[in-house]
Amino acid sequence: xxxxxxxxxxxxxxxxxxxxxxCSYKTSINNLQWYRQxxxxxxxxxxxxxxNEREKHSGRLRVTLDTSKKSSSLLITASxxxxxxxxxxxxxxxxxxxxxxxxGKGITLSVRP
Amino acid sequence: GAGVSxxxxxxxxxxxxxxxxxxxxxxxxxxxxxxxxxxGQGPEFLTYFQNEAQLDKSGLPSDRFFAERPEGSVSTxxxxxxxxxxxxxxxxxxxxxxxxxASGRDRGNIQYFGAGTRLSVL
Numbered sequence: 001x002x003x004x005x006x007x008x009x010x011x012x013x014x015x016x017x018x019x020x021x022x023c024s025y026k027t028s029i030n031n032l033q034w035y036r037q038x039x040x041x042x043x044x045x046x047x048x049x050x051x052n053e054r055e056k057h058s059g060r061l062r063v064t065l066d067t068s069k070k071s072s073s074l075l076i077t078a079s080x081x082x083x084x085x086x087x088x089x090x091x092x093x094x095x096x097x098x099x100x101x102x103x104g105k106g107i108t109l110s111v112r113p
Numbered sequence: 114g115a116g117v118s119x120x121x122x123x124x125x126x127x128x129x130x131x132x133x134x135x136x137x138x139x140x141x142x143x144x145x146x147x148x149x150x151x152x153g154q155g156p157e158f159l160t161y162f163q164n165e166a167q168l169d170k171s172g173l174p175s176d177r178f179f180a181e182r183p184e185g186s187v188s189t190x191x192x193x194x195x196x197x198x199x200x201x202x203x204x205x206x207x208x209x210x211x212x213x214x215a216s217g218r219d220r221g222n223i224q225y226f227g228a229g230t231r232l233s234v235l
Contacts, residue, residue: 030222031222033222033223035226040228041228041229042117042204042226042227042228042229043156043204043206043226044226045223045224045225048222048223088155090155095222096222098144098161098163098168099222100146100158100161100172101146101148101156101224102158103148103155103157104155105153105154106154106155
């Protein structure tokens with residue numbers, strides 16, 4: 001079963017604009033991660049935020065986490081055509097390498113040149 | 114070294130046929146996961162290995178699905194008597210053992226995915 005629900009399901013923006021994607025989840029978590037998947041490829045880890053963190057930055061990425069609302073957002077600033085991909089949030093209920101990830105259905109981002 | 118490698122990339126099977134999907138994790142990674150991704154959906158957990166031990170197989174959809182990792186490295190996911198509903202992309206991921214340092218803690222939580230095997234059952 002899918003844990004997360006991403007919103008919107010699809011997003012189309014112009015190059016240079018910011019893209020904001022939201023994710024909600026159902027159960028308590030240890031951490032939440034965002035992954036990117038290009039068409040026909042595997043998933044690539046983007047950023048991880050722990051349950052005791054509220055905001056984290058990595059390059060053009062900013063992720064927030066609100067555990068009281070069980071929601072997260074991913075902001076990609078100054079988007080590029082190469083950012084076109086599907087984005088998934090994934091939650092881990094435990095810490096460490098033995099924790100399976102529970103993914104949402106994903107958001108399809110299209111960045112127009 | 115190299116990333117997670119999966120083979121074959123594409124597999125077409127006739128209904129009722131057995132298939133075997135292979136995963137080569139990143140060298141030294143202790144943990145290995147299998148996920149199933151249906152078209153237009155996110156990946157769903159199938160099973161997890163720590164070294165050669167299969168510690169969680171709660172996601173396997175039926176007893177037709179079997180996974181092994183006999184030497185704690187390469188893993189094989191086998192599907193017996195394939196059905197049309199088995200058509201999906203099968204993803205393998207591996208991860209480090211959690212480290213003691215602050216930077217190592219996050220590494221243990223990150224999974225590195227292969228490109229997947231797209232299985233089509235006719």
